[in-house]
Amino acid sequence: MTEHETRPIRSSEDVVIVRQLVRAWAIRLGFSLVDQTKIVTAASELARNTVDYGGGGIVRLEALSDGRRIGLRLTFEDKGPGIEDLALALKDGYTSGGGLGLGLGGAKRLSNDFELVSKPGEGTRVSITRWR
Amino acid sequence: MTRSASRLPDILKQNDADILRDWVKEQLATLRPEAMSESSLREQTQRFFGLLRDAVQSGELGDITGPAWTGVREMLTDLSQSRATFGYTPSETAMFVLSLKQPLFTRLRQDVGRDAEALADEVWTATLLLDKLALFTTEVYQKGREALISRQQHEMLELSTPVVQLWDNVLALPLIGTLDSARTQVVMENLLHKIVDTGAAIAIIDITGVPTVDTLVAQHLLKTVAAARLMGADCIISGIRPQIAQTIVHLGVELASVVTKATLADAFAIALQKTGATIGKPAGR
Numbered sequence: 001m002t003e004h005e006t007r008p009i010r011s012s013e014d015v016v017i018v019r020q021l022v023r024a025w026a027i028r029l030g031f032s033l034v035d036q037t038k039i040v041t042a043a044s045e046l047a048r049n050t051v052d053y054g055g056g057g058i059v060r061l062e063a064l065s066d067g068r069r070i071g072l073r074l075t076f077e078d079k080g081p082g083i084e085d086l087a088l089a090l091k092d093g094y095t096s097g098g099g100l101g102l103g104l105g106g107a108k109r110l111s112n113d114f115e116l117v118s119k120p121g122e123g124t125r126v127s128i129t130r131w132r
Numbered sequence: 133m134t135r136s137a138s139r140l141p142d143i144l145k146q147n148d149a150d151i152l153r154d155w156v157k158e159q160l161a162t163l164r165p166e167a168m169s170e171s172s173l174r175e176q177t178q179r180f181f182g183l184l185r186d187a188v189q190s191g192e193l194g195d196i197t198g199p200a201w202t203g204v205r206e207m208l209t210d211l212s213q214s215r216a217t218f219g220y221t222p223s224e225t226a227m228f229v230l231s232l233k234q235p236l237f238t239r240l241r242q243d244v245g246r247d248a249e250a251l252a253d254e255v256w257t258a259t260l261l262l263d264k265l266a267l268f269t270t271e272v273y274q275k276g277r278e279a280l281i282s283r284q285q286h287e288m289l290e291l292s293t294p295v296v297q298l299w300d301n302v303l304a305l306p307l308i309g310t311l312d313s314a315r316t317q318v319v320m321e322n323l324l325h326k327i328v329d330t331g332a333a334i335a336i337i338d339i340t341g342v343p344t345v346d347t348l349v350a351q352h353l354l355k356t357v358a359a360a361r362l363m364g365a366d367c368i369i370s371g372i373r374p375q376i377a378q379t380i381v382h383l384g385v386e387l388a389s390v391v392t393k394a395t396l397a398d399a400f401a402i403a404l405q406k407t408g409a410t411i412g413k414p415a416g417r
C-alpha cells in the first residue's frame with residue numbers, strides 16, 4: 001500500500017475528490033463506518049477552507065502506525081494570507097466569509113490529533129490524525 | 133401428488149373476490165398504518181393477484197423462473213425496489229406475499245375438505261410457492277439497498293432531483309449526490325417555488341443519498357428550512373443515518389429547531405399526521 005500521497009486542491013471539484021480519496025484510504029486502513037465518516041467530514045471542512053481562504057493548496061495523506069494502532073494523517077497546506085488570530089478562527093461561530101464558522105472547530109472535534117500552524121502573509125498548515 | 137393435480141389454479145379463479153378481500157385485510161393488519169393508503173394497497177394487491185392467478189394456470193407451480201412467471205417477477209421487482217427506497221424493512225416488504233398465505237389456506241381447507249393428506253399436499257405446494265416469491269422480493273430488496281449504499285459511498289458530482297408531490301399538502305425533495313456545486317442553490321430554489329405553486333404545508337428533504345453532511349451542506353439545509361418557513365411550509369429532514377447524526381453533533385451544527393426523521397417513510401407518516409390526512413386502516417377496524 002502507498003504510505004503517502006499528495007494532491008492539489010484548487011476548486012470545489014477538488015474538495016469532492018479529496019473526500020473520495022480520504023474515504024478510500026480510510027476503508028483500506030480498516031476504519032469503521034463512523035470513523036470513515038468523521039475523517040471524511042473533517043477533510044471536507046479543511047479542504048474547503050484551503051480553497052475558500054487559502055487560495056488553493058495541497059493535501060498530503062499518510063498511513064501511520066505507532067506499533068499498536070493504525071492511523072490516517074491528513075495535512076492541508078496553502079500559501080494564502082494566513083490566520084491572524086488562531087483562537088478566534090477556532091472559535092465556534094466565527095467566520096470571515098459567511099459560513100457557519102464551525103469548520104475548524106468541527107474538524108478538531110472529529111479528529112484525535114489536531115495541529116494548526118499559520119503565519120500571516122505566509123500561509124496555513126492544518127494537520128489532523130484519526131486513529132483506528 | 134403431481135403438480136398438475138393441484139387445486140390451486142381453480143381455487144384462485146373461483147374465489148378471487150374473497151381471497152382478495154382477506155388478503156388486503158391481512159396486509160392492513162401487519163403494515164404500519166402510515167406506510168401506504170388503503171386504496172393504493174388494494175389496487176396493488178388486485179393487480180398482483182391477477183398476475184399470480186394467470187401464472188398459476190400454467191401449472192408451473194414449482195419453478196417461478198419460467199416465462200409464465202415473468203409478469204409476477206416484474207411486479208415484485210418494482211414493488212421491492214420502491215419499498216426499499218421508501219424505507220420499508222425487508223420483512224415488511226416480504227409480508228406483501230406472505231400475508232396471502234392465511235386467506236389462501238382458508239380457501240384450500242374449505243375446498244379440499246376432509247381429505248387430510250390432500251390438504252397437506254396443497255398447503256405444502258402453496259407454501260413452497262409463496263416462500264419462493266417472498267424470497268425473491270427480499271433478494272431484490274437487498275440488491276436495491278446495496279445499490280443505494282454504493283451510491284452513497286461513491287460521491288457523485290451532480291445531483292438530479294425532481295421535487296415530488298407525495299400527498300395533497302406534502303412535497304418531497306430526495307437529494308442525491310454532493311452539495312458542493314452552485315447547482316445546489318438551484319435545487320433548493322426549485323423546492324421553494326414548488327412550495328409556492330402547490331401551497332404545500334410540509335416539505336420533506338431526504339438526504340439518504342447525500343454521502344457527506346458537512347457545515348456547507350448543513351448551511352444549505354438550514355437556509356432552505358428557514359426560507360420555507362417564511363412561506364408557511366414546515367420542513368422535515370429525513371434520511372439522517374446514525375454515522376451522519378454523530379458527525380453533525382461533533383461539528384456543532386444546531387439542528388434542534390428542525391424536525392428530523394431516520395427514513396422518508398417516517399417523515400411521510402409525521403407529515404400526514406400534521407396535515408390531518410387520514411389513510412391506512414379505517415377507524416374501528
Ligand SMILES: Nc1ncnc2c1ncn2[C@@H]1O[C@H](COP(=O)(O)OP(=O)(O)O)[C@@H](O)[C@H]1O
Binds near residue numbers: 083
Ligand atoms: N486556510 C485558511 N487560510 C486563511 N484563513 C482561514 C483558513 N482556514 C480558516 N480560516 C479562517 O478561519 C475562519 C473560520 O473557519 P471555519 O471554522 O472553517 O468557518 P467558515 O469556513 O464557516 O468561515 C474562516 O472564516 C477564516 O477567516
Ligand SMILES: [Mg+2]
Binds near residue numbers: 048099
Ligand atoms: Mg470552513
